[in-house]
Amino acid sequence: MMSYPVAPPVLLCGVSKTKSQTILFNLLIEHQPTEDKFCFFHPERPTMTAMRVDAKVVMLGKESVGKTSLVERYVHHRFLVGPYQNTIGAAFVAKSINVGNKVITLGIWDTAGSERYEAMSRIYYRGARAAIVCYDLTDNSSFQRARFWVKELQTFEEHCKIYLCGTKNDLVEGDRSARQVDYHDVQDFVEEIGAQHFETSSKTGNNVDALFLKVAEDFSNSAFEFLPEEKGVNLDQKKNSYIYTCCHH
Amino acid sequence: MASDVHSKGVTWDTSNGNLTPVEHLPNSRSESPTPGLVEGTEPGAGQERAMFVHTQSFEDLTADVELTGSRLSEIEEVEEEKEEEQQQGGGGGTGETGGGAEGVEEPKQEVHAVVREKEEDHVFVLSEAGKPIYTRYGSEEALSTTMGVMMALVSFVEANKNVILSIHADGLRVVFLRKSPLVLVCVSRTGQSDSELWRELHYVYYQILSLLTLPQLQRVFQQRQSYDLRRLLSGSERVTAGLLRLLETDAGLMLNATMSLPLCGTTRNIVCTSLQAASSKNLVFSILLAGDRLVALIRKKEQHLHHTDLHLLSNLAASSSSFRQGEGWTPVCLPKFNASGFFHAHISYFEPASDLCLILVSTDREDFFNLSDCKQRFLERLKKRNAYQTLKEALHSPTYPVSQVGIPELWHFIYKSKSSGLYTSPELPVPYHTEEEQERLMDLYQYLHSRLHHLTRPLRSIYRCTNTENLLAWSTSGFELYLCFSPLATKALAMSAVTKLLKWIRKEEDRLFILNSLTY
Numbered sequence: 001m002m003s004y005p006v007a008p009p010v011l012l013c014g015v016s017k018t019k020s021q022t023i024l025f026n027l028l029i030e031h032q033p034t035e036d037k038f039c040f041f042h043p044e045r046p047t048m049t050a051m052r053v054d055a056k057v058v059m060l061g062k063e064s065v066g067k068t069s070l071v072e073r074y075v076h077h078r079f080l081v082g083p084y085q086n087t088i089g090a091a092f093v094a095k096s097i098n099v100g101n102k103v104i105t106l107g108i109w110d111t112a113g114s115e116r117y118e119a120m121s122r123i124y125y126r127g128a129r130a131a132i133v134c135y136d137l138t139d140n141s142s143f144q145r146a147r148f149w150v151k152e153l154q155t156f157e158e159h160c161k162i163y164l165c166g167t168k169n170d171l172v173e174g175d176r177s178a179r180q181v182d183y184h185d186v187q188d189f190v191e192e193i194g195a196q197h198f199e200t201s202s203k204t205g206n207n208v209d210a211l212f213l214k215v216a217e218d219f220s221n222s223a224f225e226f227l228p229e230e231k232g233v234n235l236d237q238k239k240n241s242y243i244y245t246c247c248h249h
Numbered sequence: 250m251a252s253d254v255h256s257k258g259v260t261w262d263t264s265n266g267n268l269t270p271v272e273h274l275p276n277s278r279s280e281s282p283t284p285g286l287v288e289g290t291e292p293g294a295g296q297e298r299a300m301f302v303h304t305q306s307f308e309d310l311t312a313d314v315e316l317t318g319s320r321l322s323e324i325e326e327v328e329e330e331k332e333e334e335q336q337q338g339g340g341g342g343t344g345e346t347g348g349g350a351e352g353v354e355e356p357k358q359e360v361h362a363v364v365r366e367k368e369e370d371h372v373f374v375l376s377e378a379g380k381p382i383y384t385r386y387g388s389e390e391a392l393s394t395t396m397g398v399m400m401a402l403v404s405f406v407e408a409n410k411n412v413i414l415s416i417h418a419d420g421l422r423v424v425f426l427r428k429s430p431l432v433l434v435c436v437s438r439t440g441q442s443d444s445e446l447w448r449e450l451h452y453v454y455y456q457i458l459s460l461l462t463l464p465q466l467q468r469v470f471q472q473r474q475s476y477d478l479r480r481l482l483s484g485s486e487r488v489t490a491g492l493l494r495l496l497e498t499d500a501g502l503m504l505n506a507t508m509s510l511p512l513c514g515t516t517r518n519i520v521c522t523s524l525q526a527a528s529s530k531n532l533v534f535s536i537l538l539a540g541d542r543l544v545a546l547i548r549k550k551e552q553h554l555h556h557t558d559l560h561l562l563s564n565l566a567a568s569s570s571s572f573r574q575g576e577g578w579t580p581v582c583l584p585k586f587n588a589s590g591f592f593h594a595h596i597s598y599f600e601p602a603s604d605l606c607l608i609l610v611s612t613d614r615e616d617f618f619n620l621s622d623c624k625q626r627f628l629e630r631l632k633k634r635n636a637y638q639t640l641k642e643a644l645h646s647p648t649y650p651v652s653q654v655g656i657p658e659l660w661h662f663i664y665k666s667k668s669s670g671l672y673t674s675p676e677l678p679v680p681y682h683t684e685e686e687q688e689r690l691m692d693l694y695q696y697l698h699s700r701l702h703h704l705t706r707p708l709r710s711i712y713r714c715t716n717t718e719n720l721l722a723w724s725t726s727g728f729e730l731y732l733c734f735s736p737l738a739t740k741a742l743a744m745s746a747v748t749k750l751l752k753w754i755r756k757e758e759d760r761l762f763i764l765n766s767l768t769y
Binding site (some may be wrong): 063068071072075076078085086087088089090091092093108110112113114115116117120123 | 406459461480481483484485487488565568569570571572574575576577578579580581594614615617620
């Protein structure tokens with residue numbers, strides 16, 4: 001992997017101090033016990049450490065649909081059997097992936113599905129380049145919840161690519177009657193919103209790598225396209241693209 | 250007693266007034282008759298300033314002790330009546346559910362859940378509208394009639410401008426805690442005192458606050474009285490269950506203190522200074538834990554952490570495996586510090602299988618990558634100074650055998666230094682290797698503790714002989730000591746053991762306690 005220079009702090013301050021960012025921020029702040037309400041560093045700031053993130057990917061969906069299991073399968077290649085454990089807040093993990101001759105580092109935010117965190121979910125998906133919206137193939141209500149997230153993303157993150165992911169595919173493969181969400185219904189919905197559609201199983205690993213590879217490929221293909229039309233629209237993405245391009249020339 | 254427990258020279262008023270609420274700051278402190286044992290000079294006392302807010306046992310209860318004292322007789326009368334009523338009410342409730350078309354299995358479960366065989370406290374949380382929010386056993390739906398009865402009891406007494414505190418009947422204690430907009434109820438057969446049970450309920454209450462903050466909780470119920478709070482609390486069941494478990498097994502929650510990991514002085518120094526150096530602008534607390542033991546705590550100047558908050562944080566970190574797989578980032582309210590706002594905690598384990606957990610608490614919700622960077626810097630510094638390996642090795646022996654002290658017949662002890670807010674305790678010896686025995690010992694300590702800190706009749710020391718062990722508890726303004734001897738020990742031996750033990754702790758205090766309280 002190429003080593004990237006760390007962007008000078010001046011640039012970063014400039015990025016997040018702008019008006020649009022501030023407004024968004026004030027909307028988000030409710031009970032901050034501090035007078036210090038402004039973010040002077042970009043949340044996706046590449047640090048001096050090993051972790052450098054190209055694309056922010058966020059996992060969304062109703063609780064217990066298997067977001068954590070999906071990440072666990074992809075990142076650690078395992079499926080943990082045991083009592084269900086809720087994610088608290090969100091968990092971040094970085095993973096590098098080869099796309100063609102490039103290395104893309106995905107920063108994956110695995111969010112908690114609980115309603116409690118809904119009010120602050122925006123801090124997790126803000127500036128995300130891709131959102132994997134999960135639903136449980138055996139639970140119709142989880143698909144309704146997925147529709148909610150899609151709407152939320154379309155409203156607040158227009159540049160975020162959406163990947164709808166039906167989880168627990170192994171359960172419906174063994175028993176067709178367990179399926180509560182019809183494949184073709186989802187396919188229609190996906191075409192309507194211009195998203196991608198996957199059905200995965202974290203237990204068997206089926207389609208999991210393909211999903212994340214697609215996310216990385218799409219990011220890699222779109223990274224350059226974004227630059228010209230990005231001015232002042234979404235600062236998060238602009239900065240990433242800036243570093244990206246200057247290092248590749 | 251409680252009023253002894255105040256610090257010398259700790260600044261309570263903070264320059265940053267909006268961070269710490271000021272109302273519950275203690276201001277009285279009593280003189281100690283034993284100068285050598287005055288607070289601040291006892292073994293394990295911090296050398297400079299305390300890192301914790303000084304706490305009293307049952308501090309949440311002492312605030313209204315006068316009120317309860319004067320009202321006690323009045324209330325007891327009312328309680329007598331209530332008992333009968335509750336039995337009737339409970340019976341009626343069962344019938345109702347049984348008559349329902351859906352609840353065929355439910356009545357059994359309900360009865361079973363209320364009258365349980367297991368010797369553990371049952372905890373219920375309900376809203377003021379009588380809606381179930383949490384039950385430790387059984388399902389909330391099945392217990393909704395029972396909770397309705399509980400709410401009826403509370404409001405019946407309140408209608409007469411009174412407060413229901415507890416019901417004692419047939420070896421059963423039902424303790425009520427009213428924290429608007431919530432009502433918490435604990436049903437216990439274990440013979441714990443009311444104060445102990447109130448402490449448990451307070452912890453459950455603070456647990457709920459730590460997830461929601463007080464304003465959010467109040468707002469939700471202001472908007473709709475019949476709101477089902479379970480929607481907002483979903484996913485926290487494991488956290489609450491873990492907390493209730495801790496309350497039964499961890500002496501730290503009883504003592505309002507924290508156990509530190511025994512670590513040689515130089516290593517601890519390196520760990521502390523490295524953590525201190527890895528700071529960031531909005532960082533308020535950096536906490537390094539090894540399981541439930543504290544390794545290091547660095548805080549912002551003039552800001553003190555409360556034990557309750559620390560216990561809530563460490564329980565939170567332990568209760569989801571998701572922190573072991575990646576870096577966690579979650580809003581968390583520290584209710585004792587400030588119940589009205591969220592902090593943001595970066596929680597991560599150093600290795601997936603290791604017990605070393607770093608919690609960085611920041612005021613900025615966008616601080617994740619800054620804190621992630623802090624963690625990396627801390628880790629690099631530790632490795633560079635070769636302390637990481639030493640630290641990992643120290644984890645293999647997180648405790649010490651009581652034989653190191655060299656007192657015959659001494660099986661176990663708990664020593665709390667009041668000014669540092671830390672306690673030390675050796676590993677549990679052979680007779681206490683089963684879980685039941687450990688709980689039994691813990692129950693004994695709890696009994697001694699509640700006698701020492703009785704709200705109206707506190708004791709300075711207590712010696713208790715049972716068939717299986719002899720126990721001594723002693724509280725001074727500087728420390729609290731609980732000793733467990735074999736049944737062969739005598740009172741004279743126990744008294745001489747105290748001096749010897751204190752000398753030993755003084756000698757070892759470098760290793761057993763965190764003497765320096767560092768700030769950024």
